[in-house]
Amino acid sequence: MPAQAARARVGASRVGAAREGTSRLGAACEGAAQVGAVSTILGSCLPTCGEGHTRKPRVRPPPAYTHLTMPGIVLVGAQWGDEGKGKVTDLLAERADAVVRFQGGNNAGHTIVRGRQTFKLHLIPSGILHKNTLCVIGNGVVVDPKVLTDELDELRRRRVDTRSLRISANAHLIMPYHMMLDHAGEAKLGKLQIGTTRRGIGPCYADKAARLGIRVQDLLDEKILKKKIVAALEPKRLSLRPFAKDPRLDLQTITEEYLTYGHRMANYIADTVRLVHERLDAGQTVVFEGAQGALLDIDHGTYPFVTSSNPVAGAACVGAGVGPKDIDEVWGVIKAYGTRVGAGPFPTELDGDLADEIRERGGEYGTTTGRARRVGWIDLVALRYAAQINSLTALAVMKLDVLSGFDRLCVCTRYRGPEGAEFDDFPYHQTMLHHVTGEYVDLPGWSEDLTEVREESDLPAAARDYLQFISDFVGVPIALIGVGPGREEVIWTEAGAGMAGSGKAASAAA
Ligand code: IMP
Secondary structure (H helix, E strand, C coil): CCHHHHHHHHHHHHHHHHHHHHHCHHHHHHHHHHHHHHHHHHHHHCCCHHHHCCCCCCCCCCCCCCCCCCCEEEEEECCCCCCCHHHHHHHHHCCCCEEEECCCCCCCCEEEEECCEEEEECCCCHHHHCCCCEEEECCCCEECHHHHHHHHHHHHHCCCCCCCEEEECCCEECCHHHHHHHHHHHHHHHHHCCCCCCCCHHHHHHHHHCCCCCEHHHHHCHHHHHHHHHHHHHHHCCCCHHHCCCHHHCHHHHHHHHHHHHHHHHHHEECHHHHHHHHHHCCCCEEEECCCCHHHCCCCCCCCCCCCCCCCCCHHHHHHCCCHHHCCEEEEEEECCEEECCCCCCCCECCHHHHHHHHHHHCCECCCCCCECEEECEEHHHHHHHHHHHCCCEEEEECHHHHCCCCEEEEEEEEECCCCCEECCCCCCHHHHHHCEEEEEEEECCCCCCCCCCCHHHCCHHHHHHHHHHHHHHCCCEEEEECCCECCCEEECHHHHHHHHCHHHHHHHC
16 A cells, blocks of 8 residues: 555544544543542541542543554653653553654663563663564664664573664764763762753754754764864863773774764665655554653753753654654553652652652662662652653553552652742742742551452452552553563553554454
């Protein structure tokens, strides 16, 4: 079928899905009514969204999943990163035809546990573990070629077939001087430092914006590569003075090193925009995999304590080369509690024994840097904001098992400023964000171990109420629940299970 005809068919089916979605508003309202049910159980300690808060919960029709209505699914972190996106991508990749990373670089760390094997990926999309899934590093990603080639070597050593990887020729490269500038920039900021991963992410995106970046395609032409490195180094002379004698800054050394990487990457370099559109045109399922999280977004996050790219869903379009109409679903991955790495506001942050306990139980140490993560209660003010700026259609709630054993769980539903002002919405002002504290609703905890649970109905009532409260408050249905680190340790909810007929399997059957 010609591409346009195929796309027209997909487009028509989306209209149907939208209509069906509208008729499901009733179902979402039913959900809202259950907030009242939870509050009845808990009595007066629990203000309902309708009574205790001036703002009504967001109500969105739940998504309709059929294989034709969700060829384009974006997966983003809806908190401060480290939500478990790798595991969810791995699960979706099994049913997908392609997985595309669209922003960030090796500041990300995605952990996938397969039986007794643990894979830690920083750049290569988590779909690589599925043999027939096309894996794309999109144009919006910044690529450290050393990390990429090391990751390829490691995967091959572990007998993972990497032939399905493609790297956008337009992706920008992290150069040795970007890492030096990242280190130097943080040192200069002293107490005000952002706590970056020091992987050169910010300086690389800065060069991209300044049109001084080196792209993957430049690795294939020695003359161009050298010329571009000279041009990029020139305005950085002053900032790089402390590294003047560093051999890594020698023009010939950089050029030779990067040409070697280019040689090793050559077979993977491609026009990835075309590859992605071919799949979408054929009605195949493409997962767009985000890195970091919405609150680290350079435009919408807690600036300046953010990363230098846009981890929100809209960036999937720019970073992969598709249009908004190519996206059918947006899944927000969250943890059942909150974590943050690096500096910056974190209104629900905990300290002391409780924080230590959650950190230890959840293994909250960075995949990339090994840093201990800050931990806190779940923040629904921030999550509702993330749902808005991403157009979330479903939530994947990970690490619910970590919360077993607490008598009560706190859920932040509002912020309070230092002078008593109340914030139902995420404050836009940096000063305010730094000083607000969370106001909480207490929910009963549960003692049962959840790691063996595979059906939503087998969860303890308190765990179901906890999830329902989150979903109702944010106005987004839950599709998937994580109850352990393994890929099989998940619960597909009714909404999520509808996906079973999607992607590869459905395409093969058609
Ligand atoms: P950068 O992305 O290395 O420039 O770091 C900027 C901020 O984003 C720092 O606070 C980092 O800790 C944070 N950050 C970057 N990548 C991740 C991630 O994958 N997970 C969590 N935090 C991240």
